[in-house]
Amino acid sequence: MIYLNLTSRLQQLLFITFFLLTTFALYAQTDCTNLPTWSSSAVYNGGDQVQHQDIAYEAKWWTQNENPASNSAQWDVWKVLGNCSGGGGGGGTTNTPPNGSITSPADGASFNSGNVISISANASDADGSVTNVEFLANGSVIGQDASSPYSFSWSGAAAGSHQLTVRVTDNEGATTTSSAITITVTNPPSGDCNGTPQYVEAGGYDAGSQVQNVGNIYQCREWPNSGWCDGGAAAYAPGTGSHWQDAWTFVSECGGGSGGGGGNSAPTVSITSPANNTTFSPGATINISADASDADGTVSKVSFYEDGTLLGEDTSAPYAYSWSGAPNGSHALTAVATDNEGATTTSTTVYVSVSSGGTPNPGLPDRVLVGYWHNFDNGSGVVKLRDVSPKWDVINIAFAEPTTQGGATMAFTPDNAIYSSTQEFKNDVAYLQSQGKKVLISIGGANGTIHLDNSQDAQSFSTTMTSIINEYGFDGLDIDLEGSSLSLAGGDTDFRNPVSPRVVHFIQGMDAVLANFGSDFVLTAAPETAYVQGGYSTYGGIFGAYLPVLYHYHNRLDLLHVQHYNTGCMLGLDDQCYSQGTADFHVAMGEMLMQGFSVAGNPTSFPAFRQDQIAIGLPASPSAAGGGYTATGTVIQALDYLIKGQSFGGNYTLINSAGYAGFRGLMTWSINWDINYGYEFSNTYRPYLDGLPTARSGSSKVLTPKIQLGPNPMTNHLHINLPEEASVALRLYNQAGQLMQEFGGSQTGGLQTWDVSSLSSGLYLLHVMHGEERSIYKLIKP
Template sequence: MKSLYIQYLLSIRVAAILTFCFSGLTFTAIGADEVDCSGLPEWSASAVYTGGAEVQYNGHKYRANYWTQNNNPEQYSDPYEHWTNLGACDGGTNVSPSVNITQPLNGATFIAGDNVLIEANASDSDGSVVKVEFYSGGTKLGEATSSPYIFTWSNVVAGTYSLTAKATDNEGASKTSIAVAVTVNQDGTGGNCSGLPQYSAGTSYGQDQEVQNVNQRFRCNIPGWCSSSAAWAYEPGVGMHWQDAWTSLGDCGPGGENEAPSVSITSPLNGSSFVEGATITVTANASDDGQVTKVEFYRNGTKIGEDSSSPYEIVWSNATIGSYTLTAKATDDKGASTTSSAVSVMVRSDDSGEDGDLPKRIMVGYWHNFDNGSGTIKLRNVSDKWDVINIAFAEPTTHAGSTMQFTPDPAIYPTVQEFKDDVALLRSRGKKVLISIGGANGAIEVSSAAGAQNFSSSMINIINTYGFSGMDIDLEGSSLSLVAGDTDFRNPVSPKITYFISATQTVLSNYGSDFILSMAPETAFVQGGHSTYSGIYGAYLPVIYALRGQMNYIHVQHYNSGCMVGLDGRCYSQSTPDFHVAMAEMLLQGFSIAGNPTSFPALRPDQVAIGLPASPSAAGGGYTTPANVHKALDYLIKGIPFGGSYTLRNSSGYFDFRGLMTWSINWDIANGYEFSNNHRAYLDALDGASMARVASTAQVEKQDTEVINHPNPFVSSTTIHFTVEQEAHTSLVIYNTVGKRVAVLADDIFAPGHHAIQWNAEQAPTGVYFFRLTSGGKATTYKMYKD
């Protein structure tokens, strides 16, 4: 979390003008020429660098944005990470970019007519990559100008191809990747030509390479003639001089034996658990030396559906309680079939779980699994003022990977068991303990089916191992990005987004309704989509939209942000009440998306919270004094204006607004508990006042009941007396001042007459409580005090 979102650091020596767009507005910044590195120390992996420290490395000058956690300045120097590249040292020269093709793999095979996705990684250590061009041999296929660098080569004809990618940087230097060889086979050929590429004039063929043509098999004798574009002369079996170039190996014929297809279930994972009534998508991978004609799906041996085209999947609706074995059976074009390994799943009843419901108002804080200068604390010592504790962070095992890992910092927790015990302790106190994924340093790349499976299986393992209450999505940097042509948040096509959504849904399917899902995006990823929908701008919106029914709440980071445009068309700056109100109401009202056919729909007020730094040191910008935060909340929640520039669309406010998040619990402690003390009291007062108003109103509404509790105030227990005039379903529930249910004393059919129910409150903290009596459809609420 909590990188310095964008820093534009300027050198004294001005050489160039850089124009960039932020939230639809155009600004101008000054770029730096060569810089003076004299006297600067070389970066050392063993040294500790905090914000403002300067070093030189590989001929460049770098400045630390904040504690760098020993990360290499060359690899961690984009606007979202630890270092800022201040430019080449005097005498430095431009370094060419690096580039390599990541998809398809070398030696990959396809069928004629396929669409081949070509993807490359490209970076420039001393500048930026302006474009990546894709080539087949010497023929340019297309190009991409922003990461992820992807091109779809459509309707490819049979043949053998050599693919390369060429990256060009902002100073015109370029580099071409190592070639990747792929083969595109003619569809449906079997016999002793199975797997051989179809001859294509002008394709480069090597010595002794074999091809098929006119239902015959040929071997190349003279590569130059075999590769000639003069098909009239050298097309094997057809051209006037083909025998000079090729040797015939005979007819393809029926030849080799047909191979049975391969098939495996990819979702759900083995051991997955679902809630009664769930809709479960069962997905399989299947392939063959010819064609897969269908994949049939079975549940406990009974067929439940089939699919005849990839991706192979069926939907199992309204799942009932029980244990099930799932299999998939693939059949090819020659009738051969294979059944997959079995996958076991369980469907259980929809219980609320040990944690119960979240409070009406929540205060969320991040806990550091590292020391970044704010200090560390064991979970058992975290203040009771926090409702949700987000553990920062689970990160990929490799940079931009998809397999996640988490291990407690041994400097804080000498043993893993001690950490597990503290998580369990907080949960026993009624707290939610979530594992947060990503953060500023944890760039994640979930852009393929294999990546989605790696992510979901590793996250399920982490959650189960440590007993976390849920998952917080805190993806930053390049983890989510929109590709060119992805314009509809309702139907995204960007691989990093579609596969991440699928992977998250797989994680959620393993848990019940008490599992918490939250999100912590930066403003550019959400509200930024109002002005610009490309790259990172708006990239969270498809994720929010797809998971909105399962997302408990979102707390956008109202910090490390530039000026952002609100619903009124004005641009508001961070750290001000106007900024917080304007950004929050965009989610509460919904907003138009640049280039989209429809507007992003509003979220429920109870799904929206605000994210803030706990102190000026916790972030690069956005710290807001408690007084100004409360001005913003008074307007947002109660509709009480503070005289700012922004005017609420809903003048009465949003009383069910969820609360606040901060980075971080650690920084709050370092800042004398300013955040938790001030904002806990504010949130508690909201619902204390609300419940008191309900109670005072309810006292005059009682009709069928006479209610009193004695003693009041009480020390350890009190007895609630009431009279039911006629037989009715009656419930008696105790709440605390933040609206959290503390106890259910009655929930049954009560006969007419007087009733007395005791509440043993020895374990309850001292303070104000409310009991709500509902009988015959009428509800009354009363206040009581525990000394």
């Protein structure tokens, strides 16, 4: 979370102060001798300093590829420190921008669709060095190269005219975009596949050999002595393998337009089972079935593929294949039908995931509204927990932090400007819990950097966090690690088996904490997008750093509400980059978690989460974060599409067109900012969530019958009011799990009063059992 904002009156004073300081800074002198030059590819955290074009800057928060020269206004990411007085600043000289041009292909070149287009460029810098060359098609980045010779192989270019350019960045962050060249991509004429042999693995193909596969004709590329076209690995199967373009060149489609049996119609095929987005348990056999037919002939076989790899074939209806031993993760299933003349058709992809399951926490409602409560005043104002709106289901207390920055020993004390005593805070926690709310302690935050570098740190963390949770009676823990708290070290490439010390020992420490609590203990996480979805494109540093943790707690995690704010644009599953604050961004980032996604540099995809585990994190007001606030109408558009499949006509298209009916809810930073902004967040989204159909049978069940109890904190007597038809058992336990009192075994309706004067001060758990149902209420004895 980011604490940047003040109330409107103070904002005016801050703006004036900021303007004067910035004006002074522009004319101040800063020694840039030891400051690194800003790089568009580097990641910077708050407090990092750089030089750029003879001016020194300091990052206010996490940033990447945001040029300081154009992102240093009042609420932008960079703060101006002053002009460089010497050293690295170049003594006040002006940096000369780099040069770049495309050397290949030639302007006006033409290509067939399906072929790889090799693009080469020259790049130089007269007074420094070139740090990166980006390749653009029609203004959009399609690839990059950071070292000479600069080149990129473009596959999948659509038919039509394309303008190609390169954008060159030098060591001081200056950029130059080259002149454009124009190329044309055309669909080749359809050719008859009759007489062209069907591709088979290990078919002994030489350079120039032609085969047909998945409805197209391919020719073996001229790679002397490579053996690739021999098909020794399914990765090189033409048209389907993950590296087929290394071995084969697309020739034409099988259209049957000329030659021998012209006019042949391709078969039809579709996967009928399993259903899209089905989740299977590890070890389960996945039975895949398909319908296939041919209007002017017969179906000779149906081939079943997983992520482009052939699983098996069936030559007679009903077409089916039983897949056993499927690994954890998300998998793309396709079926390819081949008719008696060799024409082929590929089915629509069906996505499945393999996961060890897990069920929704019965203590959480069907739809949840999660809000963070400030244990400090950052300009939004403060509120006592007892006065928090009842619209919230989960209240995250922000934050438990290390006693020293970068430490492992955790501490939490209620702000004495809000609460006169620790006991008053505990009483308010218990009061919210008596209303059925879940009160969690959140760890970290933007200012609470936690470093668990070894086993001793893990033990310190677990011991102190367990103590905090027990002392205040929190219902669970929220993981909100930011900055360098989690980062991937060099050589850490597999999210399933992490080796980075801070990741390994954080998991070790968390395991020890969770071992002290039962299955009803609520576990949530609120990472920033770079740490999760960022792993789709890059796995290293903070990019993807949460993935090992999320994988480890994949089924234990009750809620994952990624922060959809304070972020740059992020790639969706369609490989397009979407910007925060838009409906497309929320839909694309949300679906990625419920579909699973490939991880850069890792052959295994990160598995999909259950729909009930996913919520979206949003700022409660424009002042609550540095960026990412989204108008309520836009959020509703995104939710209607993501949950109900009702498109708003955006650029992102759902893979699961029907939407995700089990999507759990929304999180906000913060309850305080919601109050400050006139309750827009809670007043808008509470009724929206309540208006959605029930998504999970029984998951929103509350104890029947409902009871009323008080006072809480208890005095010498506890009063419990039960409906007349109730027949319940009530047992009171201390924190150690010892049964302290059992109120007469079975109680019937009406007001019941019990003497608790003999109990010592502390936290107690009242178990109320009605048939097979159980509810637990936390009570405090002062």
